[in-house]
Amino acid sequence: MYSLLDTFISWFVLIFGVGAPLYVIFKAIGFNGFREITVYSKYNTFLYRVNPAIKIVFAVVIMMVVTTTIWWIGAILTVAVLSLYITLEHGKRKLYIGSLFIMSTLVGSLWGYAPFVTYSTLSVVFPHFTPDVIWTWPSYFAIMGYQHVLTLQALKYSFQISFRSTAIMASALLLVMTNTPSQILRTLHRFHIPDPILFSIMVAMRTVSFVLEYLNESIKIQMMRGLGSKHSKYLKPIFFFIAAMQGLVPTIIHIMRGGKDTGISADTRGFRATKKRSYVESTPINRLDYYMLAIVVILVVMDVAINIMGFGRTIPYN
Amino acid sequence: MSKAIEVNNIEFAYLGSNDKSLSIHEFSVEEGESVLITGLSGSGKSTFIQCINGIIPHIIDGTFDGSVKIFGNDTKEMKVPEISRTVGTLLQDPERQVINYTVEEEVAFAPENFNIPAAEIKEMVNNAISSVGIDHLKGKETLKLSGGELQRVALASVLTMDPRILILDEPTSNIDPEGTNQIFEFLRKEVGKRTLLVVEHKVERVLPFIDRVVVFDQGRIVIDDKKENILNDVSLLEKLGIEIPENMFLARKMGLKSYDIETVSQYISENRIALKMPERKIGDKLSLRTSGNVKYDTGFDLNFNLEFKSGTITAIVGKNGSGKSTLFKGLIGWLDDMHQAVSDVKIETPEKVIKDNNIAERGKIIGYLPQSFDLMLINRTVKRELHYSRRVRGNSNSDSDIERITKLFTLEKYMDTDPLMLSQGQRRRVAMAATIAGGPKIILMDEPTSGQDYYHKKNLGDEIGLLKQMGYTIIMVSHDMRFAFHYADRMVVLDNGKIVADGTPEEVFDSSEIYGLLPPAEFSLRRGIIV
Numbered sequence: 001m002y003s004l005l006d007t008f009i010s011w012f013v014l015i016f017g018v019g020a021p022l023y024v025i026f027k028a029i030g031f032n033g034f035r036e037i038t039v040y041s042k043y044n045t046f047l048y049r050v051n052p053a054i055k056i057v058f059a060v061v062i063m064m065v066v067t068t069t070i071w072w073i074g075a076i077l078t079v080a081v082l083s084l085y086i087t088l089e090h091g092k093r094k095l096y097i098g099s100l101f102i103m104s105t106l107v108g109s110l111w112g113y114a115p116f117v118t119y120s121t122l123s124v125v126f127p128h129f130t131p132d133v134i135w136t137w138p139s140y141f142a143i144m145g146y147q148h149v150l151t152l153q154a155l156k157y158s159f160q161i162s163f164r165s166t167a168i169m170a171s172a173l174l175l176v177m178t179n180t181p182s183q184i185l186r187t188l189h190r191f192h193i194p195d196p197i198l199f200s201i202m203v204a205m206r207t208v209s210f211v212l213e214y215l216n217e218s219i220k221i222q223m224m225r226g227l228g229s230k231h232s233k234y235l236k237p238i239f240f241f242i243a244a245m246q247g248l249v250p251t252i253i254h255i256m257r258g259g260k261d262t263g264i265s266a267d268t269r270g271f272r273a274t275k276k277r278s279y280v281e282s283t284p285i286n287r288l289d290y291y292m293l294a295i296v297v298i299l300v301v302m303d304v305a306i307n308i309m310g311f312g313r314t315i316p317y318n
Numbered sequence: 319m320s321k322a323i324e325v326n327n328i329e330f331a332y333l334g335s336n337d338k339s340l341s342i343h344e345f346s347v348e349e350g351e352s353v354l355i356t357g358l359s360g361s362g363k364s365t366f367i368q369c370i371n372g373i374i375p376h377i378i379d380g381t382f383d384g385s386v387k388i389f390g391n392d393t394k395e396m397k398v399p400e401i402s403r404t405v406g407t408l409l410q411d412p413e414r415q416v417i418n419y420t421v422e423e424e425v426a427f428a429p430e431n432f433n434i435p436a437a438e439i440k441e442m443v444n445n446a447i448s449s450v451g452i453d454h455l456k457g458k459e460t461l462k463l464s465g466g467e468l469q470r471v472a473l474a475s476v477l478t479m480d481p482r483i484l485i486l487d488e489p490t491s492n493i494d495p496e497g498t499n500q501i502f503e504f505l506r507k508e509v510g511k512r513t514l515l516v517v518e519h520k521v522e523r524v525l526p527f528i529d530r531v532v533v534f535d536q537g538r539i540v541i542d543d544k545k546e547n548i549l550n551d552v553s554l555l556e557k558l559g560i561e562i563p564e565n566m567f568l569a570r571k572m573g574l575k576s577y578d579i580e581t582v583s584q585y586i587s588e589n590r591i592a593l594k595m596p597e598r599k600i601g602d603k604l605s606l607r608t609s610g611n612v613k614y615d616t617g618f619d620l621n622f623n624l625e626f627k628s629g630t631i632t633a634i635v636g637k638n639g640s641g642k643s644t645l646f647k648g649l650i651g652w653l654d655d656m657h658q659a660v661s662d663v664k665i666e667t668p669e670k671v672i673k674d675n676n677i678a679e680r681g682k683i684i685g686y687l688p689q690s691f692d693l694m695l696i697n698r699t700v701k702r703e704l705h706y707s708r709r710v711r712g713n714s715n716s717d718s719d720i721e722r723i724t725k726l727f728t729l730e731k732y733m734d735t736d737p738l739m740l741s742q743g744q745r746r747r748v749a750m751a752a753t754i755a756g757g758p759k760i761i762l763m764d765e766p767t768s769g770q771d772y773y774h775k776k777n778l779g780d781e782i783g784l785l786k787q788m789g790y791t792i793i794m795v796s797h798d799m800r801f802a803f804h805y806a807d808r809m810v811v812l813d814n815g816k817i818v819a820d821g822t823p824e825e826v827f828d829s830s831e832i833y834g835l836l837p838p839a840e841f842s843l844r845r846g847i848i849v
Contacts, residue, residue: 039461040419041459042459180418180419180420180423181417181418181419182418182419182423182427202417203417206417209461214690214693217688217690217693218693218694218696220650220652220677221686221688221693221694222694222696222710223677223678223681224650224677224678224680224681224684224685224686225681225694225706225707225710225711225752225753225756226678226681226682226707226710226711226712226756227678227710228678228710229678229681229682229710229711230710230711230712246696247693247696249696249738250692250693250694250695250696250738251693253692253738254690254692254693257692258411258413258414259414261409261410261411261414261415262414262415262417263377264368264373264377264407264409265407265409265414265415265417265472266417266427267373267377267398267399267402268371268372268373268398268401268402268405268406268407268476269402269406269427269428269431269475269476269479270399270402270403270428270429270431270432270479271399271427271431272399272431273397273399273400273402273431273432273433274399274431274432274433276433277430277431277433278429278430278432278433278434278435278436278439279430279436280422280423280426280430280436280439280440280443281423282436
């Protein structure tokens with residue numbers, strides 16, 4: 001028989017998985033902090049001087065390496081890329097905020113995967129798989145796609161594969177923090193990426209920093225209106241999570257309404273007028289770019305070597 | 319003179335709608351002419367503008383018939399980028415238009431799209447920046463600019479291609495008085511240099527610069543007349559809900575040929591005509607006392623000590639960056655996660671003192687209506703939205719209270735509708751009703767008239783007037799001096815973090831120009847006149 005306490009714990013764990021990362025983002029990072037790691041700011045250390053094309057290649061290679069090698073390579077690369085944040089403007093602060101963000105991504109990905117990993121997947125991942133059950137979910141959780149039980153192996157597997165997303169996230173943020181949207185547009189255009197995709201990327205880069213600001217405003221308005229005010233302050237994170245969920249639709253609609261104007265504004269300024277675009281600022285390749293390119297080549301060679309050494313396959317883990 | 323724009327028998331219905339949003343038989347604009355386009359929200363102005371710049375029929379789907387010709391070329395036969403070389407369009411909200419990081423990158427966006435050589439672009443960018451008077455903004459980051467500055471950057475970006483037709487679609491709706499003055503100053507200089515179509519609710523501000531007035535109603539042109547003849551149409555304009563400056567009404571009533579403020583003022587003065595001032599009333603009962611200090615690491619320092627009385631409408635005004643928003647955030651306890659700010663804001667009502675920044679505690683006594691009011695509409699129906707505050711707070715309001723609020727904001731018809739599907743004016747009313755339904759008696763409103771037409775502003779004014787009579791304390795941050803003159807009992811002027819004026823609108827407007835706040839025509843007409 002599933003007790004009331006078990007039900008409470010199950011729901012608490014479920015909400016914790018989604019709520020904790022959001023809570024970290026909103027409370028510890030705040031929308032100003034989130035803006036700091038998603039927006040370019042002018043500075044002059046080597047990462048700002050490296051050609052954006054090389055940085056895009058670097059991010060792509062990071063993605064390639066973490067998806068084709070064993071999990072701890074992804075973990076090492078996450079730490080390595082994060083440590084580069086120290087060289088940015090307000091480096092210590094960006095490293096701190098970036099680390100919190102990566103941590104919340106890790107927790108979010110872990111809880112996003114773990115309850116859904118099937119026995120069949122785990123038997124492929126872990127040879128001679130014998131499940132170590134650590135929690136049994138209420139039967140109705142199956143409606144959400146949850147497996148009947150949560151195993152230690154599911155947690156372990158989810159933790160490991162989460163490093164794929166953290167390394168990619170860290171390098172993508174590095175690109176965004178050290179290049180203006182137009183520099184990235186210019187570079188991607190040279191890679192012959194179709195214009196509509198370029199424009200979407202550019203608008204996304206512009207609006208990403210506002211998403212949290214609007215959502216934050218929506219949450220605070222709900223709190224002002226009294227959400228959770230009748231309950232203990234210890235339940236505040238749960239109400240915070242509820243407010244975030246409730247605020248998503250108005251936030252997205254608010255952003256979409258703005259997106260329509262952004263599109264009209266670009267189209268009425270000749271966007272997609274010609275196949276070629278000219279650029280006022282040129283981005284020549286300099287010596288620094290060759291150094292960075294050498295790192296990229298080393299990463300590719302390392303990827304091949306790791307695969308040859310037998311650490312390439314993502315599964316099975318043993 | 320050639321025809322810049324020729325419109326023949328156009329009709330347009332949005333995809334999925336059977337109703338025609340636009341139906342115009344014939345319309346034309348000569349090259350170099352300046353035309354004011356006005357009308358209520360939803361009257362078809364923006365749809366019409368989108369037919370001129372080719373967004374309709376090329377980007378927005380729907381049923382489009384008829385022809386729009388730009389210098390003899392049919393827009394149906396052209397692509398939008400091709401049209402955009404001739405027709406430049408500046409939209410309402412600068413934050414939604416500007417997409418680049420630096421000012422120069424933004425201004426260079428259009429010529430880069432047209433693959434113009436870099437050396438030429440640099441010259442075009444410099445010319446556009448100079449023409450709008452924003453040389454001092456070169457090299458600045460667009461994210462750090464004020465709304466007014468950003469709108470001028472967007473304008474420079476539109477002007478880079480030197481379009482022969484320039485459309486300004488409510489260019490001052492979302493910016494402060496200083497930014498508004500700068501946009502109108504640009505317009506004044508631009509007249510005659512190119513064909514101008516200005517969509518604007520602030521008729522009074524645009525009339526000096528234009529040749530012709532076109533008024534839309536329900537997708538049709540109902541007035542198309544020379545500026546000089548507009549006095550004959552005053553009654554119809556009023557009936558259509560268009561914001562008409564009082565000097566025009568008076569000029570028409572007094573049979574004057576000119577409606578400029580000096581002429582009308584002189585006539586009033588000479589004939590000792592008494593003009594009534596809006597009634598002001600400061601309540602007796604103290605409802606809120608607040609004092610505090612907010613310091614940013616940028617050096618900005620806000621200091622205030624204010625008292626608000628119940629049954630009073632207070633407008634807090636000032637230029638962008640003067641500290642209005644910071645003051646509001648301090649009052650509602652939203653400064654806690656702004657890492658750059660150190661704040662100590664105390665609020666006190668006759669019943670209690672709140673020192674910490676607990677949002678829920680402050681929300682019990684203060685209701686907040688944000689500028690982006692859509693963000694508070696989280697429920698699926700208007701009914702649920704109104705009951706939400708009551709439900710989450712406990713039984714602070716009875717069903718009859720909700721019924722009364724529903725009637726007050728005339729929302730009876732929409733109770734089962736999704737609030738996000740309503741028009742802008744209706745959404746604003748739902749948000750306001752939901753704020754009131756929570757039970758607070760002090761209501762803070764952030765730019766409540768932003769983007770609203772005269773009709774909706776008047777509704778808002780009437781609503782807050784009723785709330786005032788019911789004993790509510792209304793505190794609003796506003797850039798709308800006309801609205802403040804008509805409805806506020808008290809004005810507080812902030813400048814560089816300090817309260818520099820505090821009194822009735824008449825007292826404040828006497829010296830407000832030094833803080834960049836231009837008094838409305840209604841005040842200028844009454845200045846120095848004994849009533």
